Amino acid sequence: MKLISLFGLSMLLALVSARARGQDQRDIEAQIREAETSRFRALTAADLPALEQALSDGLVYTHASGWRQSKAEFLASVRSGELVYRTFTSDNLKMQVYGDTVLVTGHAAGKVRAKGRELDVSLLYLEAYEKKGGRWQLAAWQSTRVP
DSSP states (O other): OHHHHHHHHHHHHHHHHHHHHHHHHHHHHHHHHHHHHHHHHHHHHTOHHHHHHHEEEEEEEEOTTSOEEEHHHHHHHHHHTSEEEEEEEEEEEEEEEETTEEEEEEEEEEEEEETTEEEEEEEEEEEEEEEETTEEEEEEEEEEEOO
């Protein structure tokens, strides 16, 4: 009887733990969606203080053209007007949570001025978020143009 009780208790604990992990994942995914929405809003507003907070110090930002920038270089491009994000939205997000790292794939569309050229872009992207100091920051961005 004790063996059956222990087995039942262990099954109940496993079920509760699995549900908690599922809820944790949904919470993290909601936080990432909010971080991404806030970051895109900051991009289109050229809100440098908000971008400073949203981007990891080790950011590697690779544009669809192959242009690669660090956080400092990316912020300098936005500050100078070399990069102007007029509109930028995303959809079709898929996330994989690995503790304090989340990989996101999605589709983005926007109107951007880059190095003096007006672009209407449709992109597939992969990004990595890392949790630092209690908040999610973008650590890497890699995009590919959709023909």
